[in-house]
Amino acid sequence: MAQAALLRYGAQGTTSTPDPVAGVLVQSEGWDWMVFRNGPLKTYGGYALAAIVGFLLIFFLLRGQIKVESGSSGRKIMRFGGIARLGHWLNAIAFILLALTGLNMLYGRSLLLPIIGPEWFSMLTSFGKISHNWGAFVFIFTTLWIFITFVSKNFLSRDDFGWIIRAGGMLTKGVHPPARFFNFGEKIVFWSAIIGGAGIIITGLALLFPYQLTFIPGELAIHKMQFASMWHSIIGLGLIVVIIGHIYIGTIGMEGALGSMTSGYVDRNWASEHHSLWLEELDAKAAKPDVGAGEPAE
Numbered sequence: 001m002a003q004a005a006l007l008r009y010g011a012q013g014t015t016s017t018p019d020p021v022a023g024v025l026v027q028s029e030g031w032d033w034m035v036f037r038n039g040p041l042k043t044y045g046g047y048a049l050a051a052i053v054g055f056l057l058i059f060f061l062l063r064g065q066i067k068v069e070s071g072s073s074g075r076k077i078m079r080f081g082g083i084a085r086l087g088h089w090l091n092a093i094a095f096i097l098l099a100l101t102g103l104n105m106l107y108g109r110s111l112l113l114p115i116i117g118p119e120w121f122s123m124l125t126s127f128g129k130i131s132h133n134w135g136a137f138v139f140i141f142t143t144l145w146i147f148i149t150f151v152s153k154n155f156l157s158r159d160d161f162g163w164i165i166r167a168g169g170m171l172t173k174g175v176h177p178p179a180r181f182f183n184f185g186e187k188i189v190f191w192s193a194i195i196g197g198a199g200i201i202i203t204g205l206a207l208l209f210p211y212q213l214t215f216i217p218g219e220l221a222i223h224k225m226q227f228a229s230m231w232h233s234i235i236g237l238g239l240i241v242v243i244i245g246h247i248y249i250g251t252i253g254m255e256g257a258l259g260s261m262t263s264g265y266v267d268r269n270w271a272s273e274h275h276s277l278w279l280e281e282l283d284a285k286a287a288k289p290d291v292g293a294g295e296p297a298e
């Protein structure tokens with residue numbers, strides 16, 4: 001009886017097979033993991049996604065698009081070179097694919113299955129699972145790419161405090177706190193993508209190569225998998241919330257921002273309103289006789 005009780009609570013014995021996990025007959029924490037996944041994770045994850053979409057909708061209705069208030073100058077400045085843009089877009093495509101297929105794994109059964117039926121849902125989810133596994137490698141590679149390309153411009157600086165105190169000028173028209181190449185809001189996005197990205201990558205690799213990453217916390221090998229699965233979903237949902245905000249401000253939220261990641265160029269007046277200290281640096285460089293005018297920032 002006592003032995004049965006021990007088994008029920010995940011006791012690990014020995015086995016002659018090469019797989020040490022086979023030593024656990026009953027793994028009772030699996031139940032806790034499932035209750036967490038189908039309960040708080042799904043519920044609060046759903047609230048967080050609805051909250052960011054709702055917040056941005058209200059923000060857009062109240063504030064509208066943040067315009068270039070001094071109008072177009074007709075003079076373009078290079079902001080991102082080809083390598084930075086390629087890394088960004090490959091990372092964005094991989095992230096969006098991973099986010100959509102990951103959300104389908106969590107919410108698809110409740111939201112999509114009743115609408116599209118079992119045949120289509122199983123086809124979509126099988127394809128999604130394969131894309132999720134392979135897309136992960138593009139995400140790993142391009143997260144490293146983004147880190148190398150942008151890290152030098154993302155360290156906190158004293159100017160960030162002025163930007164924070166005035167909420168980046170986002171709440172009030174006519175307010176443009178000075179910022180260097182990246183402002184504090186962009187630094188938040190960068191470090192979320194890097195630190196959150198690293199968290200998703202490590203926990204994701206632990207799920208992709210089961211029982212191999214032994215440094216993951218947990219007493220038994222199976223606990224490590226449950227830990228990895230739980231944090232993979234939590235960090236993933238958190239990063240999706242941040243990136244929805246980022247996509248908003250990079251597209252409809254701010255006039256003139258998207259050009260920096262499509263053509264690589266921004267209007268001089270956009271730079272002067274949103275990154276005045278960067279523009280000053282560029283002008284100072286251009287004024288030096290050995291550096292050409294309009295020298296790219298990278």
Ligand code: HEM
Binds near residue numbers: 150182247257258259
């Ligand atoms: C449709 C999707 C996306 C759009 C339209 C978009 C747009 C942009 C734009 C316009 C910039 C340049 C901002 C500037 O000039 O200062 C930028 C920068 C950046 N993006 Fe994206 N982006 C998208 C997806 C993503 C994703 C999925 C990630 C990472 C997971 C990401 C990470 C970054 C980072 C780290 C930067 C540099 C720092 C920053 O501006 O925050 N982006 N993006």
